[in-house]
Each structure stands twice: as structure tokens, then as C-alpha cells.
Amino acid sequence: MSGLDKLIQGIVHKDPWSLGRLARTIDDDLPGKEEALVQLHAMGGHSRVVGITGPPGAGKSTLIGKLIREGRKRDRTIAVLAVDPTSPYSGGAVLGDRVRMQDHATDPGVFIRSLATRGHMGGLSRSVQHLIILLDAAGFDLIMLETVGVGQEEVEVKDLAQTTIFVTVPGLGDGIQAMKAGVLEIADIYLVNKADQPMADSTVKDLQTMLSMSEVRDSWVPPVLTSVATDGTGVVGVMDEMDRHFDHLEVSGGLEGWRFSVAGSTVTEAVRGRVEESIRTLLDGNSAEFRTDVERVSRKKEDPMSVARRWLAKLNFSPD
Amino acid sequence: MSGLDKLIQGIVHKDPWSLGRLARTIDDDLPGKEEALVQLHAMGGHSRVVGITGPPGAGKSTLIGKLIREGRKRDRTIAVLAVDPTSPYSGGAVLGDRVRMQDHATDPGVFIRSLATRGHMGGLSRSVQHLIILLDAAGFDLIMLETVGVGQEEVEVKDLAQTTIFVTVPGLGDGIQAMKAGVLEIADIYLVNKADQPMADSTVKDLQTMLSMSEVRDSWVPPVLTSVATDGTGVVGVMDEMDRHFDHLEVSGGLEGWRFSVAGSTVTEAVRGRVEESIRTLLDGNSAEFRTDVERVSRKKEDPMSVARRWLAKLNFSPD
Numbered sequence: 247m248s249g250l251d252k253l254i255q256g257i258v259h260k261d262p263w264s265l266g267r268l269a270r271t272i273d274d275d276l277p278g279k280e281e282a283l284v285q286l287h288a289m290g291g292h293s294r295v296v297g298i299t300g301p302p303g304a305g306k307s308t309l310i311g312k313l314i315r316e317g318r319k320r321d322r323t324i325a326v327l328a329v330d331p332t333s334p335y336s337g338g339a340v341l342g343d344r345v346r347m348q349d350h351a352t353d354p355g356v357f358i359r360s361l362a363t364r365g366h367m368g369g370l371s372r373s374v375q376h377l378i379i380l381l382d383a384a385g386f387d388l389i390m391l392e393t394v395g396v397g398q399e400e401v402e403v404k405d406l407a408q409t410t411i412f413v414t415v416p417g418l419g420d421g422i423q424a425m426k427a428g429v430l431e432i433a434d435i436y437l438v439n440k441a442d443q444p445m446a447d448s449t450v451k452d453l454q455t456m457l458s459m460s461e462v463r464d465s466w467v468p469p470v471l472t473s474v475a476t477d478g479t480g481v482v483g484v485m486d487e488m489d490r491h492f493d494h495l496e497v498s499g500g501l502e503g504w505r506f507s508v509a510g511s512t513v514t515e516a517v518r519g520r521v522e523e524s525i526r527t528l529l530d531g532n533s534a535e536f537r538t539d540v541e542r543v544s545r546k547k548e549d550p551m552s553v554a555r556r557w558l559a560k561l562n563f564s565p566d
Numbered sequence: 567m568s569g570l571d572k573l574i575q576g577i578v579h580k581d582p583w584s585l586g587r588l589a590r591t592i593d594d595d596l597p598g599k600e601e602a603l604v605q606l607h608a609m610g611g612h613s614r615v616v617g618i619t620g621p622p623g624a625g626k627s628t629l630i631g632k633l634i635r636e637g638r639k640r641d642r643t644i645a646v647l648a649v650d651p652t653s654p655y656s657g658g659a660v661l662g663d664r665v666r667m668q669d670h671a672t673d674p675g676v677f678i679r680s681l682a683t684r685g686h687m688g689g690l691s692r693s694v695q696h697l698i699i700l701l702d703a704a705g706f707d708l709i710m711l712e713t714v715g716v717g718q719e720e721v722e723v724k725d726l727a728q729t730t731i732f733v734t735v736p737g738l739g740d741g742i743q744a745m746k747a748g749v750l751e752i753a754d755i756y757l758v759n760k761a762d763q764p765m766a767d768s769t770v771k772d773l774q775t776m777l778s779m780s781e782v783r784d785s786w787v788p789p790v791l792t793s794v795a796t797d798g799t800g801v802v803g804v805m806d807e808m809d810r811h812f813d814h815l816e817v818s819g820g821l822e823g824w825r826f827s828v829a830g831s832t833v834t835e836a837v838r839g840r841v842e843e844s845i846r847t848l849l850d851g852n853s854a855e856f857r858t859d860v861e862r863v864s865r866k867k868e869d870p871m872s873v874a875r876r877w878l879a880k881l882n883f884s885p886d
Contacts, residue, residue, distance in 0.1 A: 303737075510864075525837055543829035550603075554836030
């Protein structure tokens with residue numbers, strides 16, 4: 247049996263070492279990655295993917311810690327992918343919330359992995375897609391995807407998750423702002439965490455007003471929930487609504503649509519990834535020459551478009 | 567004189583119609599874009615670019631409205647690029663804050679443009695780079711770049727802006743969370759807006775503590791300021807610190823580094839953009855066939871990697 251086969255047999259039993267090893271192969275683009283993904287892709291199809299998103303400080307990690315506990319009570323296996331945009335400048339990660347999740351460190355039904363965002367945006371999205379393929383192949387009942395921030399990133403989460411939960415806090419729920427950020431039409435469940443703080447009620451009301459104004463996409467009406475994740479208040483309700491949304495998807499045929507959209511973005515990202523890899527290899531392999539060219543542009547001796555055209559020619563890329 | 571020459575002559579006088587026309591050419595990838603950019607790039611070199619970033623609801627747009635007023639008092643011409651991730655699903659924009667900026671609608675020394683985020687992340691970054699080339703060619707003294715969210719996006723802002731201001735609000739400043747979001751080593755100026763709300767002092771203290779713990783990159787010590795943008799409190803101080811940071815860059819040689827980094831990312835994005843355009847053209851032009859392939863992947867009849875390889879071959883892309 248090959249090394250890869252052994253690892254794959256390992257993950258079927260959710261063996262943490264095999265999972266960690268394959269996750270690293272995927273994350274770091276190690277040899278064997280593509281072959282592994284081909285096999286893993288064929289094995290999956292069971293996991294539910296739930297995106298948990300919202301601004302930093304909203305308490306997402308604490309909430310996820312409590313959702314893990316609730317999910318385990320319901321006898322579900324759970325994986326968490328935390329997309330942690332730790333500084334690209336220092337490389338230093340702050341473990342803070344991660345530490346709280348260590349409660350589950352010895353439970354083989356729980357797997358947690360933190361992804362640093364590295365390199366270009368598309369790269370992150372790809373890595374998450376591939377890790378979901380791995381966790382799905384391992385048969386986790388629930389994969390929770392934690393992301394920071396609002397904006398474009400959420401759109402990518404929406405492509406990958408069946409259910410998206412937007413977590414906010416009192417005082418940040420100002421309706422116009424939320425709508426401006428484009429989150430209102432993205433989430434399936436809204437959650438005002440830290441609901442013991444002032445202004446929680448008005449934040450809930452603002453969200454409800456905005457939701458009542460927004461166009462109806464389908465028969466699902468996104469609920470607005472409250473929680474105090476630190477003491478567990480409201481967490482059971484969040485998991486109940488997650489289940490209710492999944493049932494809704496099953497009945498309404500939304501799961502089919504979701505599978506198609508995941509497949510589409512996985513293929514597109516695979517194409518894009520291959521091309522970007524070649525660009526990176528080219529620029530890294532000729533960095534002195536590239537620096538000289540950039541220097542010329544920065545001194546306005548040449549324009550960036552002409553320089554780009556020269557490098558495209560070196561890529562052997564002749565699209566026209 | 568060609569149409570393009572006339573437009574370019576127009577922007578030298580900051581003619582709003584010419585500016586709008588060229589901005590649309592850039593935004594919508596209209597014919598003539600590349601030729602325009604080549605000419606515009608040669609003209610610029612004067613503008614300061616300041617990134618204003620932070621979570622939605624922090625009051626960035628209100629602050630920018632007040633900074634425009636302060637900047638005009640100091641006799642500076644000002645352009646604003648607002649990156650507004652309005653929902654890709656509805657296409658509906660909420661103008662809210664934009665409206666407040668209409669105070670300046672008849673002032674030719676002020677130009678405001680809102681960019682919807684569309685398509686892939688990289689695309690946004692490219693569009694912003696190109697619009698900065700346009701506004702720089704028009705000779706604006708100050709270009710303010712407003713972005714929502716934290717995370718990867720900020721890294722791109724940092725590449726484009728000489729000075730980055732991170733705006734937060736009381737209660738969201740929890741140190742670990744901010745550091746986790748990777749913002750602390752990115753901004754040159756920290757601003758706690760809505761400083762008349764409870765917890766403002768502790769948010770300032772949290773930020774200061776975190777900053778004192780972080781590695782020193784250079785001799786600039788990022789200040790932590792407070793403001794109440796709605797009534798203008800603290801806005802003069804923000805602009806003073808922006809000026810002080812610019813003076814620091816000039817003295818320390820940081821401007822050279824900034825010019826090189828902008829040139830580097832502009833060239834790289836131009837290469838990437840051309841390639842992504844080809845991918846999009848290919849997939850759009852063969853959408854029925856692509857859908858069939860995606861369908862096969864979603865039904866697990868084929869894996870996404872093999873499908874991607876087939877489409878790469880169609881791109882005539884032979885990197886190896």
C-alpha cells in the first residue's frame with residue numbers, strides 16, 4: 247500500500263495524524279496533492295458546510311467553541327476551518343480564541359485547523375475548497391468555516407457553504423451600514439452576539455427592518471437570533487436554526503444548486519491556480535530581471551502595461 | 567486631436583466630465599483603456615494616497631466627508647475612491663453616506679467615485695490601481711481610498727497607500743481580536759471614532775498596549791487618535807498626523823520604497839489581469855460545455871482537477 251493510500255485509509259477513521267498530514271500537503275502544495283485530491287473528491291458527499299462570518303471582535307471563535315460542544319451532544323462529528331488573516335508582515339499568530347477550543351483536543355470527533363491567509367486572495371479560497379474536500383472525505387457531519395471581515399470574502403464563503411451565519415454585535419448593526427457592506431443578502435441566519443450589551447434590541451430591530459425590505463430570494467426567511475456566546479446563551483437556538491435551514495435546502499432542492507456551485511468554483515479555481523502558479527514561478531525565477539523592470543516603472547522610464555506585455559510573452563501565453 | 571487626447575487634456579484641469587469618462591473606460595475595460603493608462607502613467611507622480619480602512623459602521627465615510635472639508639481649507643484638491651462591496655446578488659447600492667459627500671458636488675477640487683466590488687478580488691485591486699493612475703495624472707493633492715473590512719484586502723491597500731488609517735469604534739478594539747485580524751502591523755495611524763460612546767478610553771488603551779508589544783518596523787510610532795466624525799471633533803488632528811506621516815516618509819526614504827512597491831504590484835496585476843481575462847473569455851464563450859463539465863464534477867462522475875486540466879489545454883497555456 248502506498249503512503250498516500252495509508253493516509254487516506256487513516257482519514258476514514260478521522261485519524262488526527264493522517265488528517266494533519268494531508269491538510270499540510272494541501273496547504274503547502276506538497277507533491278502528491280493533486281493525486282490525493284482526485285481520490286478524496288470521489289469519497290465525499292456527506293458533510294454539511296456552515297460559514298460563520300462577521301467582523302473581528304464579534305465573538306465568532308467563542309461561539310464556534312460552544313457550537314462544537316452542542317454539536318457533540320447531538321452526536322455529530324465536527325471540523326472547523328478558521329481563516330485567520332494574521333499579519334503577512336510578522337508571521338506571528340495570536341492564538342487567543344484557538345486556545346479555548348483546546349477543550350476538544352483529545353476528542354477524535356473534533357478537528358480544528360487554522361489557515362493563515364497568505365498570498366493572493368484567490369489562493370486562500372482554493373486552499374479552503376481543497377481542505378473541505380479533505381474533511382468531507384473524512385466524513386465529518388459538520389464543517390464550520392470561520393472567516394473574518396465583510397465584503398468580497400463572504401461571497402466566496404457563500405459559494406462554499408450551504409448555510410451562512412452572519413455574527414454581529416450591538417451597535418454595529420446600523421442597517422444602512424450592514425446593507426452597504428452587502429451582507430444582508432448573503433446570510434441565511436443573522437446573530438446578534440454579546441446580546442447582554444446595550445443596544446442589542448435596536449440592532450435586532452434594525453436587521454429585521456432591513457431584511458423585511460430586501461428582495462425575497464426564496465421561501466427561506468432569514469431569522470435574526472441573539473446570543474451571549476461566552477456563557478452559552480442562545481447557542482442551542484443557533485444550532486436548531488442551522489438544522490432547520492438544512493432541512494429547508496433538502497426540501498427546496500437547494501442542495502443540488504449548492505453542489506453545482508461548489509463544483510463550478512472548484513474547477514474555475516483549479517484553472518486559475520495553475521496559471522497563477524506559473525506566473526509566480528516565472529517571476530520568482532527571474533527576480534533580478536523583474537526588479538529592474540519594476541524599478542524602471544517606478545522611475546517612470548517605462549509604463550507598467552508594456553512591461554507586463556513583455557512578461558506575458560515569457561509565459562508562453564498567447565491567448566489571442 | 568484624438569478623443570483620448572482631448573480627455574487627457576480635460577483631466578489636467580480636473581474637468582469632471584473627462585475624469586468620469588476616463589474612469590468609466592478604466593472600470594468597464596472599454597477600448598482605449600490601455601493606451602490611456604500608458605499616457606496617464608507618464609503624467610503622474612504628485613498625489614499622496616491615504617488608505618482609510620476599518621469595519622463597516624465605524625463611520626469612515628462621515629470621517630472622509632469631514633477630512634475633505636478640512637483638506638479644502640488647507641487648499642488641497644482631493645479625490646476619494648470608495649470601495650463599496652454592495653451586494654453582488656442584488657446589484658442595489660445604498661447611497662447613505664455617499665449622499666453626505668454631495669456637499670462637494672460643485673467643487674472641481676473634489677472628485678468622488680464609488681467602486682462596486684465585482685468579480686474576483688484581484689479585479690478590484692487592479693481597478694483601484696488604475697484609477698489611482700488616473701487621479702494622480704489629474705494632479706489631485708490627496709487621494710483617499712476607503713475600504714471596508716479587515717483581512718487580505720488591507721494588505722492590498724497597504725501596497726497602494728503611503729499612509730494607512732485604521733478606523734475602529736469603542737468596544738471593537740479588543741486587542742487580541744485586532745491583532746488576530748492582522749491590522750495592527752498594517753496601519754500608520756489608529757483612530758477610535760465615535761469616541762463619545764462608552765468604552766472609548768479602554769479601546770484606545772487596548773490599541774496602545776498592543777502597539778507597544780508589536781515589533782518596531784521603523785522609526786514611525788503609530789499614534790492612536792480619537793474622533794467624533796459626526797460633529798467634526800478630532801478631524802484636524804487626523805489630518806495633522808497624516809501630514810506628519812508623509813513628512814516622515816519623505817525624510818526616511820520611505821517614499822522610494824512605496825513607489826517601487828506600487829510599480830511592482832501594478833505590473834504583477836497587469837500580467838495576472840490579462841491571463842484572468844483570457845480564462846473568463848474562454849469559459850464564457852463555451853458556457854454550455856463548461857456547465858456540462860461542472861455537472862459531471864458535482865455528480866462525482868469526474869474530479870475537478872482533471873476537468874481543470876482539460877480547460878487549461880484549451881487556453882493554449884503550456885507553462886511546463
